[in-house]
Amino acid sequence: MPEIGRLAVCLALLFAGYSVVTSLLGGVRRRPDLVRSGEHAAFAVGALVVVAAAILLRALLQHDFTLEYVAAYSSSTLPTQYTVAALWGGQKGSLLFWVLILSLFTAIVEVQNRERNRALMPYVTATLMTIAFFFLSLLTFITDPFERLPVAAREGADLNPLLQNYWMMLHPPSLYTGYVSAAVPFAFGIAALASGRLGDQWIRTVRRWALFSWSFLTLGNLLGARWAYEVLGWGGYWAWDPVENAAFMPWLVSTAYLHSVMIQEKKDMLRVWNVVLVLLTFALTIFGTFLTRSGVISSVHSFTQSGLGPFFIGFLLFAIVVSGGLLVYRLPELRTPATIESFLSREAAFLFNNLVLVGIAFAVFWGTVFPVLSEWVRGVKITVGPPFFNRVNAPLGLVLLFLTGVGPVIAWRRASPRNLRRAFTAPVLTALVAAGVLSLSGVPLGYAYFTFMLGCFALGTVGQEFWRGVRARQAMLHESAPRALSRLVGKNRRRYGGYVVHVGVISVFVAIAASSAFRIEVTQPLKRGEEMQAGKFRLRYEQITTSEDAHLSRLTAQVSVWQNGQRIAMLAPEKRFYKKPQQPTTEVAMRSTLTEDLYLVLGSYDRDSDLATIQAYVNPLVSWLWLGGIFMACGTIITMWPAAAERRATAYALGGARVPAE
Amino acid sequence: MLTQRRFVIGAALIGAAVSYLVYAGIRTTSMYYFELGEFLAQRDAHVGEALRVKGFVRHGSMRWDARTSELAFDLARQDDSDPVPVAYRGILPDMFSEGREVVVEGRYQNGSLTARQIMTSCPSKYEPAKAPS
Numbered sequence: 001m002p003e004i005g006r007l008a009v010c011l012a013l014l015f016a017g018y019s020v021v022t023s024l025l026g027g028v029r030r031r032p033d034l035v036r037s038g039e040h041a042a043f044a045v046g047a048l049v050v051v052a053a054a055i056l057l058r059a060l061l062q063h064d065f066t067l068e069y070v071a072a073y074s075s076s077t078l079p080t081q082y083t084v085a086a087l088w089g090g091q092k093g094s095l096l097f098w099v100l101i102l103s104l105f106t107a108i109v110e111v112q113n114r115e116r117n118r119a120l121m122p123y124v125t126a127t128l129m130t131i132a133f134f135f136l137s138l139l140t141f142i143t144d145p146f147e148r149l150p151v152a153a154r155e156g157a158d159l160n161p162l163l164q165n166y167w168m169m170l171h172p173p174s175l176y177t178g179y180v181s182a183a184v185p186f187a188f189g190i191a192a193l194a195s196g197r198l199g200d201q202w203i204r205t206v207r208r209w210a211l212f213s214w215s216f217l218t219l220g221n222l223l224g225a226r227w228a229y230e231v232l233g234w235g236g237y238w239a240w241d242p243v244e245n246a247a248f249m250p251w252l253v254s255t256a257y258l259h260s261v262m263i264q265e266k267k268d269m270l271r272v273w274n275v276v277l278v279l280l281t282f283a284l285t286i287f288g289t290f291l292t293r294s295g296v297i298s299s300v301h302s303f304t305q306s307g308l309g310p311f312f313i314g315f316l317l318f319a320i321v322v323s324g325g326l327l328v329y330r331l332p333e334l335r336t337p338a339t340i341e342s343f344l345s346r347e348a349a350f351l352f353n354n355l356v357l358v359g360i361a362f363a364v365f366w367g368t369v370f371p372v373l374s375e376w377v378r379g380v381k382i383t384v385g386p387p388f389f390n391r392v393n394a395p396l397g398l399v400l401l402f403l404t405g406v407g408p409v410i411a412w413r414r415a416s417p418r419n420l421r422r423a424f425t426a427p428v429l430t431a432l433v434a435a436g437v438l439s440l441s442g443v444p445l446g447y448a449y450f451t452f453m454l455g456c457f458a459l460g461t462v463g464q465e466f467w468r469g470v471r472a473r474q475a476m477l478h479e480s481a482p483r484a485l486s487r488l489v490g491k492n493r494r495r496y497g498g499y500v501v502h503v504g505v506i507s508v509f510v511a512i513a514a515s516s517a518f519r520i521e522v523t524q525p526l527k528r529g530e531e532m533q534a535g536k537f538r539l540r541y542e543q544i545t546t547s548e549d550a551h552l553s554r555l556t557a558q559v560s561v562w563q564n565g566q567r568i569a570m571l572a573p574e575k576r577f578y579k580k581p582q583q584p585t586t587e588v589a590m591r592s593t594l595t596e597d598l599y600l601v602l603g604s605y606d607r608d609s610d611l612a613t614i615q616a617y618v619n620p621l622v623s624w625l626w627l628g629g630i631f632m633a634c635g636t637i638i639t640m641w642p643a644a645a646e647r648r649a650t651a652y653a654l655g656g657a658r659v660p661a662e
Numbered sequence: 663m664l665t666q667r668r669f670v671i672g673a674a675l676i677g678a679a680v681s682y683l684v685y686a687g688i689r690t691t692s693m694y695y696f697e698l699g700e701f702l703a704q705r706d707a708h709v710g711e712a713l714r715v716k717g718f719v720r721h722g723s724m725r726w727d728a729r730t731s732e733l734a735f736d737l738a739r740q741d742d743s744d745p746v747p748v749a750y751r752g753i754l755p756d757m758f759s760e761g762r763e764v765v766v767e768g769r770y771q772n773g774s775l776t777a778r779q780i781m782t783s784c785p786s787k788y789e790p791a792k793a794p795s
Contacts (some may be wrong), residue, residue, distance in 0.1 A: 167708035233756075307671035339666055348669070355673055366684050371695060381695040383714060385767075388691040392683040523753060525729055584756045606728035613731055615753050 002067055002146040005055035009146070012048035012099075013136040021131040023375065027195070029124030035122045039110050042125050043133055046103035053100045056145055058094060060086050066152040069093060069145050075156035075580060077551050082159055086168045091293060092145035097137045098289075101180040102128065109184055109209075115203060123191035131183055134315050142308065147297040161552075161578040161585045164634030167227035175220030175247055179285040181213035182250060185257075186282035186323075189275050193326035198271065198334055203261055208640055214258055215435075215636040216252040222629040233601045234615035235521060235585035236514075237625065240389040245368045246288030247362045253281045259350050259407070266412070267347060271334045272327075273354070279323045284361075286316045293370070321477050342414040344449045349407040356400050363392045373391075390516070394447045398454060401509050404502055405458030409465065427460030451513035455506045462499045462506075469496075489638060497639030520618040521602060525611045535615035537598055538562040541612055542570075545603060552578045554587075557602045557612050561591060563581035572601040573614070596620040698737060700745055704768055715775065716765045720745050724760050737766055737775065750777035757782035761783070 026034030057314035058071070060083050065071045073090040074083050082089075088097040106128045106363050114121055120540040141144060162168075184205040190203040215554035224247065229237035238244060257277040286408035291314035327334075340347045367384045407422040409512035435449075443449050466485070469492075489496040524532040526541040533539075542558040554574050561569040574587035591598040596618055698717035708745060715737060724738035724744065731752060736745035748766055758764065758780065768777035 012694075019666045340669055343668070343672070352672070352676065355676045359676060359773070363680060363684050363687075370688065370692070380700075382692045383695045384688055385690045388687045392680075395683065396680065523731060525731060567712065568710070586756055601753070604726075604728060605733070609728055611728045613728060613753065 001055055002059060002064070002148065004109040005059075006144065007140050007147040007324065009096075009136060009144075010054070010437075012045045012052070012103075013133065013140050015048065016136055017131040018127045020133060023122045023126040023129065024039065027126070032370065038125050039114060042106050042110060042129055043105070043232040045136075046107040047450055049100050049103045049135075051095075052085070052146075053096055056089055056096060056652065059086065060084070061599055063460045065156055065157065066148055066156065067145075068147045068149050070155035071149060071156045072567040073156070073159050076157040076592070078158055078164075079551075080133075081552075082164045082171060083164070085172075088176070089163050091137070091149075093145045094176070095135055095139055096145050096182060097141070097173075098311050099132055101176055102132050102135070102183060105181055105184060106132070107395050107457075109187075113205065115604050119197055119199065120188060120191040120196050120202060120205075123461045124187045127187035128183060131187075131327040134311075135314065138308065138311060142311065155580070158578070158580045161576070161583050162583070163229050165227060165613045167223050167230065170235065171220060171223040174216050174223060176215030178218075179250070180219050181209055181216065182254065182281050182285050182345060184209040185213070185278045186543030189278040190323060190326065193275065193323070195332050196333065200265065200268075203264060203274070203384075205260070206251045206278075210258060210261070211282075211636060211640055212256065214251070214254045215633065217247065217254060218632055218636075219431065219629070221247050221251055223624065229622070230588055230590075231585070233588050235519070235599055235601070235615075235619065237622070238516075239636065240364075240367070241579050242368050242516070243292050245364050245389075246291040249364055249368075250259045250281050250284040250288060252357050252361040252364070253277055253284060256354045256361075257281060257622065259357075260354050262367075263350050268339070269335050269347065270351070271336055272331065275327060275334065277354075277358075279320075279327070283316060283320055286312060286319060290316060312587060325611055342416040344420070346407060346410050346412045351401055353400065353407055356396055356403065360396050360400075360467070363396070364389065367392070373384045397509065398450055400448070401451065401458060401481065401506070404505060405461045408499065408502070409461045423464075423617055426464050427457050430460035431457035446517060448513040448517035449514055450569050451509055455510050458502065458506050465499060466496070468559040493641055493643060496637050497635045497637075497641075500638060501632050502632075502635075504628040504635060507624045508629060509630030511621045514621035514624075515619045518620045522617075523613065525613045526612060532616065534598065535596075535618035536563060537616075537618065539600070539614065539616060541614060544610075544612060550579075552576050555602070555605055557605070559589070559600055559614065561598060569598075571598070571600050573600040575605065592623055594621075596621050597622045606653055643646065663750075669718070697743065698739055701746075701770075708770060710769055710771055711777075713771055714765050714767045715746075715765065715768070717746070718742075719758070719760050719762050719764055721760045727753060733780075735760075737764070747774040748777050749774060750780055755780055755782045 019038045021038075022034045023038030023039065023271045025031065026036075026038055033196045059067050059070050060074050062082070063070065063074065063076045069090060069092050070086075073086040073093065078086070086093065088094045092612040106125070110121070111130070113124070117124070125453040129148060131195075151636055156576065157551060188202045188206045190210075192198050223245065225237040228239070228244075254277075257274060260270050260277065261274055264274050288308060293308045293312065334488075342348065342649065367388050369383050369602045371383045374639065405427060409427075411423075415423075431453050435453045438449055438452055469488040470481060473479050474481065477484070479487065520535045522532060522534045525531060528543055531538055531540045536562070540560045540562065542560055545556045545558065547554045547556070554576050556572050556574045559571045560567055561571055569591045569594070571589035571591060573589040576585045576587055577583075578585065586601055599619055601615040601617075603615045675789045694713040696704075696713065696715050698715060701713075701715045701717075701792070717737040720736035720738035720742045723734075723738075725734045727730075729734055733748075733750040733752075733754060737748050738745040750766075750767075751770075757766075762782060765781040766775055766777045767779040767781070768775050770776075
């Protein structure tokens with residue numbers, strides 16, 4: 001069976017290569033038959049990769065330890081859901097998983113666009129298949145997921161215990177989905193440059209894909225943060241590790257693109273900039289994959305080296321050279337005469353928001369690669385840690401939050417004093433009231449203070465927009481308030497969906513500011529019955545229990561939580577000892593509320609003295625981070641939901657496609 | 663045209679601000695990252711500075727006091743030679759044990775490292791740790 005998987009990968013490689021060549025030839029020579037053939041080959045790649053992935057999954061589920069991959073990342077005692085997750089838990093499997101998503105998306109893109117975008121599609125197919133070709137050649141020549149062991153292993157080495165977690169099942173697939181779907185806008189960008197059709201057509205076509213990619217990057221980052229928070233047990237959710245930065249950078253640039261593209265749609269400006277952002281987002285996804293795979297930059301995730309680094313760098317350079325070359329070639333045609341007229345305009349606010357987002361991405365990039373650069377240039381490795389990223393990004397983040405409030409409501413072209421008064425009186429008053437409340441409640445004048453204040457300002461603009469929209473409908477159409485609200489949102493999905501996303505972003509900002517500025521951390525060794533204080537909570541260590549199964553053994557501390565003389569919870573932080581690979585892990589116990597998380601870690605337990613070291617964190621407002629994520633997801637769904645007219649058009653197109661061409 | 667020029671200036675200002683933040687950030691927060699061998703060669707030049715040193719936990723050197731959460735061990739080469747004493751106070755990292763590769767972040771003074779943080783090399787996410795040949 002694995003031989004068939006290997007054959008499928010090899011054949012997929014051949015088909016991908018064929019598809020690139022025929023699509024390009026068909027595009028350049030305007031030969032529809034070749035273009036068709038290239039498309040069919042792309043479908044074949046999709047089918048073959050599905051077969052290969054299914055075979056690897058089957059081998060995992062059947063515990064076929066003759067395969068090196070299965071033996072390295074699973075075992076016969078691993079729970080089924082994690083056996084499935086082992087498909088992307090190791091390097092080889094994750095590369096195959098990557099191609100799987102890419103080829104499925106390619107098939108969807110072909111079906112959606114082969115009638116609509118005939119001039120662009122040959123180059124879109126060629127670009128997507130070039131990417132598939134690269135990954136497939138890694139799988140064929142460098143890291144074969146179907147490699148047999150010389151002697152079958154009796155038992156597997158098992159998945160890393162840190163990855164045996166609910167969130168870890170969801171985090172990689174959503175991040176990969178975000179990464180891979182960024183290839184679709186990239187492919188259309190390349191196609192627009194290659195074919196010379198630089199108008200708005202390609203921008204409109206990829207709008208949903210860009211949003212889709214962005215939303216999965218958002219989700220992937222937040223799930224990763226959630227995983228780190230629950231599993232790593234250091235009380236935080238983001239450590240500016242290179243691997244985290246790798247996922248954060250494309251998100252930043254993609255966010256910039258989603259904003260600046262509105263300027264192009266409305267004003268036909270920033271065409272060059274938008275192309276650059278699309279190309280950059282894709283380049284950063286490849287760079288991110290390179291970071292996580294190569295071990296070039298030492299991170300907690302990647303101490304061991306793998307030989308894939310040079311290939312990724314090579315592919316990245318290839319992508320940059322080709323796309324940069326095309327961009328320079330089309331530069332004269334891309335330029336537009338329109339210019340921004342005033343600083344006080346929506347165009348300017350969006351432009352500055354873009355500069356700040358790209359600036360943050362630049363700072364994160366610089367901090368991430370700095371150790372490597374310093375080693376090349378000066379011969380010594382100099383690292384920068386979380387303090388660097390926090391220092392640089394905190395002020396930039398504040399500017400961004402301010403612009404989040406300004407951008408949606410300031411007038412296009414040039415804001416008149418009247419527009420400014422109308423748009424900003426209420427939000428500024430909200431911010432001032434917030435500042436007063438913050439000062440009175442003794443919040444120190446720091447980043448957190450300004451984040452809360454600007455968050456209220458931005459929230460004020462969003463609230464005002466909803467309020468005015470609903471009031472206008474009520475006045476004109478005599479609708480009830482809920483009906484007016486749902487109609488308002490339904491008729492302007494992009495606009496109001498975007499506002500909901502902004503509410504989520506504000507919530508995330510507030511959560512980050514509060515939990516970094518006001519977190520409490522206490523560590524104390526306790527004997528049975530002894531107590532410790534963590535913020536407003538009193539913790540009593542009651543007892544320790546042990547349990548064991550085939551997979552792992554547990555050491556569990558029972559801690560009762562008291563507040564104002566009342567027992568409010570029992571928490572049970574654990575130490576787990578996995579049997580293979582032999583590895584201890586920390587299992588955090590949490591009591592999460594809207595105002596704060598009480599987060600307990602069993603630091604250590606000493607049998608001789610019966611001392612348990614309890615580490616307690618009180619992290620304010622961390623729930624707002626996940627809540628913000630939910631808002632962002634809802635907002636994105638509202639934005640992407642097709643309007644009635646679009647649904648009719650799609651139904652028509654699908655119906656029309658069924659009619660034979662002859 | 664005037665506004666156009668003002669925009670270029672505005673963009674340049676943002677660019678300059680970001681560059682300055684990066685520059686100042688690196689100046690004030692960066693630290694050296696040494697392999698143990700490099701550290702041994704130049705440790706006297708970096709007394710009192712924040713730095714990171716990568717090495718192995720020497721067999722038989724680990725002393726952990728649960729009552730005070732104090733950890734003492736020697737950072738050494740893989741064959742246990744060239745030990746440098748390390749003192750640390752806090753929670754013992756999960757993967758910490760004798761013979762393991764660790765990164766110590768802290769300051770070097772009076773012949774020993776005072777650690778602020780100890781990072782253990784978690785067996786990588788994607789590749790099982792291979793035995794060094």
